[in-house]
Amino acid sequence: xxxxxxxxxxxxxxxxxxxxxxxxxxxxxxxxxxxxxxxxxxxxxxxxxxxxxxxxxxxxxxxxxxxxxxxxxxxxxxxxxxxxxxxxxxxxxxxxxxxxxxxxxxxxxxxxxxxxxxxxxxxxxxxxxxxxxxxxxxxxxxxxxxxxxxxxxxxxxxxxxxxxxxxxxxxxxxxxxxxxxxxxxxxxxxxxxxxxxxxxxxxxxxxxxxxxxxxxxxxxxxxxxxxxxxxxxxxxxxxxxxxxxxxxxxxxxxxxxxxxxxxxxxxxxxxxxxxxxxxxxxxxxxxxxxxxxxxxxxxxxxxxxxxxxxxxxxxxxxxxxxxxxxxxxxxxxxxxxxxxxxxxxxxxxxxxxxxxxxxxxxxxxxxxxxxxxxxxxxxxxxxxxxxxxxxxxxxxxxxxxxxxxxxxxxxxxxxxxxxxxxxxxxxxxxxxxxxxxxxxxxxxxxxxxxxxxxxxxxxxxxxxxxxxxxxxxxxxxxxxxxxxxxxxxxxxxxxxxxxxxxxxxxxxxxxxxxxxxxxxxxxxxxxxxxxxxxxxxxxxxxxxxxxxxxxxxxxxxxxxxxxxxxxxxxxxxxxxxxxxxxxxxxxxxxxxxxxxxxxxxxxxx
Numbered sequence: 001x002x003x004x005x006x007x008x009x010x011x012x013x014x015x016x017x018x019x020x021x022x023x024x025x026x027x028x029x030x031x032x033x034x035x036x037x038x039x040x041x042x043x044x045x046x047x048x049x050x051x052x053x054x055x056x057x058x059x060x061x062x063x064x065x066x067x068x069x070x071x072x073x074x075x076x077x078x079x080x081x082x083x084x085x086x087x088x089x090x091x092x093x094x095x096x097x098x099x100x101x102x103x104x105x106x107x108x109x110x111x112x113x114x115x116x117x118x119x120x121x122x123x124x125x126x127x128x129x130x131x132x133x134x135x136x137x138x139x140x141x142x143x144x145x146x147x148x149x150x151x152x153x154x155x156x157x158x159x160x161x162x163x164x165x166x167x168x169x170x171x172x173x174x175x176x177x178x179x180x181x182x183x184x185x186x187x188x189x190x191x192x193x194x195x196x197x198x199x200x201x202x203x204x205x206x207x208x209x210x211x212x213x214x215x216x217x218x219x220x221x222x223x224x225x226x227x228x229x230x231x232x233x234x235x236x237x238x239x240x241x242x243x244x245x246x247x248x249x250x251x252x253x254x255x256x257x258x259x260x261x262x263x264x265x266x267x268x269x270x271x272x273x274x275x276x277x278x279x280x281x282x283x284x285x286x287x288x289x290x291x292x293x294x295x296x297x298x299x300x301x302x303x304x305x306x307x308x309x310x311x312x313x314x315x316x317x318x319x320x321x322x323x324x325x326x327x328x329x330x331x332x333x334x335x336x337x338x339x340x341x342x343x344x345x346x347x348x349x350x351x352x353x354x355x356x357x358x359x360x361x362x363x364x365x366x367x368x369x370x371x372x373x374x375x376x377x378x379x380x381x382x383x384x385x386x387x388x389x390x391x392x393x394x395x396x397x398x399x400x401x402x403x404x405x406x407x408x409x410x411x412x413x414x415x416x417x418x419x420x421x422x423x424x425x426x427x428x429x430x431x432x433x434x435x436x437x438x439x440x441x442x443x444x445x446x447x448x449x450x451x452x453x454x455x456x457x458x459x460x461x462x463x464x465x466x467x468x469x470x471x472x473x474x475x476x477x478x479x480x481x482x483x484x485x486x487x488x489x490x491x492x493x494x495x496x497x498x499x500x501x502x503x504x505x506x507x508x509x510x511x512x513x514x515x516x517x518x519x520x521x522x523x524x525x526x527x528x529x530x531x532x533x534x535x536x537x538x539x540x541x542x543x544x545x546x547x548x549x550x551x552x553x554x555x556x557x558x559x560x561x562x563x564x565x566x567x568x569x570x571x572x573x574x575x576x577x578x579x580x581x582x583x584x585x586x587x588x589x590x591x592x593x594x595x596x597x598x599x600x601x602x603x604x605x
Contacts, residue, residue, distance in 0.1 A: 286339035
């Protein structure tokens, strides 16, 4: 009976992984954070105009950097080639997670149960969704699992090679996900104190601490210091201090922070139950209770792993996302396997066993199938960010690209894992995405902005207030008409289209009688005079278009008189007196207009 079950599990795993490799080949998007990882990888690969984000841990950029170094030489469309190649690398890492889970389960369980645990872990819908995505979440879980596997080998055998492998993976894990940095040594130290291999000696404990904590930490600091020096970010002696300072700044706000609405510790428990399924969660609790009574081998270590990770992410980190919990999926499924063993013990009621077995197999399989079906949404094959970026670059030419407004939160039709999980299925487009595809400098004026138009958006959108005064001639401008960055809890099903347009600035020089004259066309002018209502602007001779009128005032401030439509002939607008300081005059006048206006939106069908 065991062999057919094992073969069935292997076939199911193979089918799932082959399907996900196919998804990786066609996937046209990635998550918001991923593009920061890609830009870091491009910088490490020698890309001159790429950015470097110190908030991103350095291992994944190092892993992807050969892809970008290769892409420059073998592909006409290097960013698209690299995107697909990185998705395939991510799938290799996700496949390795299944193997790592099997190996650590095999340390305490038989082959069938270990294979079942690896399969159930990979059937988790969050793992399926993240498998082809090039983020740190699955690599972090993979390296955490290998770290603890080699630690258990070291703890059991005392052989130095396993200690060195543990130290290596401690360093790699710390360089992959910063939120696990304090947890790895705490878990291993707690296990050493609670279950020493022999008589506990202070010298032995100190030696292990030096090998498994101090040495990896020094390497963890040395590697980014070398990277900072290599890319010219800092001198070598200054690099460690810069790295630690930037890491500290990135951590401020992450620990104990609020992300727009309260996030409660119990949310992580809900995320676990929803992702693993109710039957698996019930088996996990059952397995924990049974192992406590029976002192099951491995239960103490996996209990420390699960308990310390969950407590830290629930109470120390204010920001709650289910993806942060990937590192504790292996102990969750380990205890589920112990619960399964308890369920199948001789003497248990046959009907209970069959009902639970049916639920354990059908519910996760159904969830896995439903998650795979989501990838048939055309959204995942539509490279929306690339289209926007390249159009903006084409109209900008040698000029810069500027983004006005918040992040643009694109999403598939099914975009809710849990309303309290902010971004599981949201793929925010922003300036770093555009830089990835164009290599051009990018500037963002604001995170929240109101836009206005005369007529439809197809004729151009203008930023309200002073934001338009910052635009220069020939810039490509990407305007997000949504005034919120949005998270899962608030994002609408359909967003207003992004508007990409090219800015034109017409300058006027002051002349006699308050008349400001344009250099081109010669007959274009604006007469400015003070009235009881405020400062009046009368236009004449303008090209046929819609313009936003700006004036530099004598007190050094900039003001806008609003929009004029010269297609309707001469127009008069004014800056109301109640917003003008007494006695203020205009010293400079200019007009802003847009052309090459194009709207971009995700198809809803």
